[in-house]
Amino acid sequence: MDVNSHAEELASDLGVDKEEVKADLQNLLEYSVPIDEAKQSVRRKHGGGGGSTPTPDAVDVGEITTDHDGVTVTVRVLTQGTRTIRYQGDDLTIREGEIADETGVTSYTAWQDFGFEPGDSLTIGNAGVREWEGEPELNLNDSTTVAIADEAVAVDREVGGDRSLVDIAAGDRGRNVEVRVLEVDEKTISGRDGETEILEGVLGDETAKLPFTDWQPRSEIEVGADLRIEDVYVREFRGVPSINLTEFSTVTPLPDPVEVAEDAPRLSVADAVGSGGMFDVEVVGNVLEVRDGSGLIERCPECGRVVQNGQCRSHGDVDGEDDLRVKAILDDGTDTVTVVLDDELTAEVYGGGLDDALAAAKDAMDKAVVADDIADSLVGRAYRVRGNLSVDDYGATLDAVEFELADDDPAAHARAALAEVGE
Numbered sequence: 001m002d003v004n005s006h007a008e009e010l011a012s013d014l015g016v017d018k019e020e021v022k023a024d025l026q027n028l029l030e031y032s033v034p035i036d037e038a039k040q041s042v043r044r045k046h047g048g049g050g051g052s053t054p055t056p057d058a059v060d061v062g063e064i065t066t067d068h069d070g071v072t073v074t075v076r077v078l079t080q081g082t083r084t085i086r087y088q089g090d091d092l093t094i095r096e097g098e099i100a101d102e103t104g105v106t107s108y109t110a111w112q113d114f115g116f117e118p119g120d121s122l123t124i125g126n127a128g129v130r131e132w133e134g135e136p137e138l139n140l141n142d143s144t145t146v147a148i149a150d151e152a153v154a155v156d157r158e159v160g161g162d163r164s165l166v167d168i169a170a171g172d173r174g175r176n177v178e179v180r181v182l183e184v185d186e187k188t189i190s191g192r193d194g195e196t197e198i199l200e201g202v203l204g205d206e207t208a209k210l211p212f213t214d215w216q217p218r219s220e221i222e223v224g225a226d227l228r229i230e231d232v233y234v235r236e237f238r239g240v241p242s243i244n245l246t247e248f249s250t251v252t253p254l255p256d257p258v259e260v261a262e263d264a265p266r267l268s269v270a271d272a273v274g275s276g277g278m279f280d281v282e283v284v285g286n287v288l289e290v291r292d293g294s295g296l297i298e299r300c301p302e303c304g305r306v307v308q309n310g311q312c313r314s315h316g317d318v319d320g321e322d323d324l325r326v327k328a329i330l331d332d333g334t335d336t337v338t339v340v341l342d343d344e345l346t347a348e349v350y351g352g353g354l355d356d357a358l359a360a361a362k363d364a365m366d367k368a369v370v371a372d373d374i375a376d377s378l379v380g381r382a383y384r385v386r387g388n389l390s391v392d393d394y395g396a397t398l399d400a401v402e403f404e405l406a407d408d409d410p411a412a413h414a415r416a417a418l419a420e421v422g423e
């Protein structure tokens with residue numbers, strides 16, 4: 001709807017001149033007042049009062065589109081998460097989650113505490129509709145009314161935020177997990193309010209492992225602790241979903257140990273890449289190529305980036321520090337991924353450490369011999385790779401934690417056997 005139509009609707013509701021209403025509206029819109037608020041304000045000015053807002057027609061959740069200005073829905077609350085955001089300079093506590101009826105599910109943001117909980121059946125009057133990540137989302141604000149529905153709303157969906165780690169995705173809010181703390185580190189970061197202590201680490205359950213950040217460090221979070229953590233939100237961090245604990249999250253020790261998956265889920269490269277990023281995943285494929293920037297490399301002493309021709313991208317001319325690394329292209333027939341081996345894994349596949357590599361490079365008077373040597377042993381062979389997969393504009397990268405010849409590759413066995421005979 002444009003200002004004209006809004007003005008027309010308001011003018012006819014209030015029984016006043018349309019041009020006058022339009023001028024008032026335009027004035028408010030110039031000050032970036034949202035249209036709903038502007039209309040409320042014009043209503044009050046003309047004695048319409050906030051309470052006389054006509055309640056929009058009731059719609060099914062499945063029918064809501066971003067073309068709706070406001071809607072009235074009767075729904076079941078599926079989940080609710082709480083967090084503080086900074087909005088126009090103020091810290092604001094908002095509640096977010098999903099609501100559903102028989103026809104569909106939608107997310108919501110409540111800008112005040114309406115007091116409802118997951119499982120409640122509600123009639124929500126005059127909720128605003130905005131677009132969030134391409135989908136309509138309901139905005140529950142000052143003009144919204146929330147009442148207990150006359151009847152319980154039946155939905156064919158899970159009520160409540162309990163999830164296994166494998167089902168956690170970036171963008172989730174109000175989730176509850178039962179996990180074991182596998183790793184935890186204290187860190188100091190400079191946030192918007194100065195230096196802040198946080199905890200970072202890894203959580204596991206029997207389905208998966210995921211990184212986490214606790215923005216309000218809690219003593220219960222220590223390695224080996226089995227915990228139920230309620231009201232976390234999930235955001236993407238370095239390409240994988242990361243669990244965030246806020247001041248609103250609660251942490252309760254569990255009486256029984258949480259089973260943790262030993263193995264990473266094994267996926268095809270296409271499925272792993274298609275997930276948009278995964279923490280702790282396993283793929284099996286053939287090494288097609290060892291890329292430039294492998295073998296004996298130099299890193300910037302300041303930032304650790306790989307230095308090319310004595311130049312760091314951020315720090316310019318630097319005295320690089322020697323290091324070992326492999327960037328290999330792995331292909332399993334469904335897709336390819338760049339596998340990165342750190343210095344330790346590189347030493348394993350090279351069959352020697354940094355000193356050996358430097359000695360070999362000195363003998364040959366060529367650093368490239370190290371990468372050539374590594375390529376000779378890797379290219380054409382099948383490997384099982386476990387690690388953390390991130391996907392960005394430059395492609396998919398698997399930071400390897402484990403890198404081993406695949407057991408199920410007969411050709412590799414044959415070559416390994418031949419190599420032994422030859423020694």
Ligand SMILES: [Zn+2]
Pocket residue numbers: 300301302303304305312313314315316
């Ligand atoms: Zn640097």
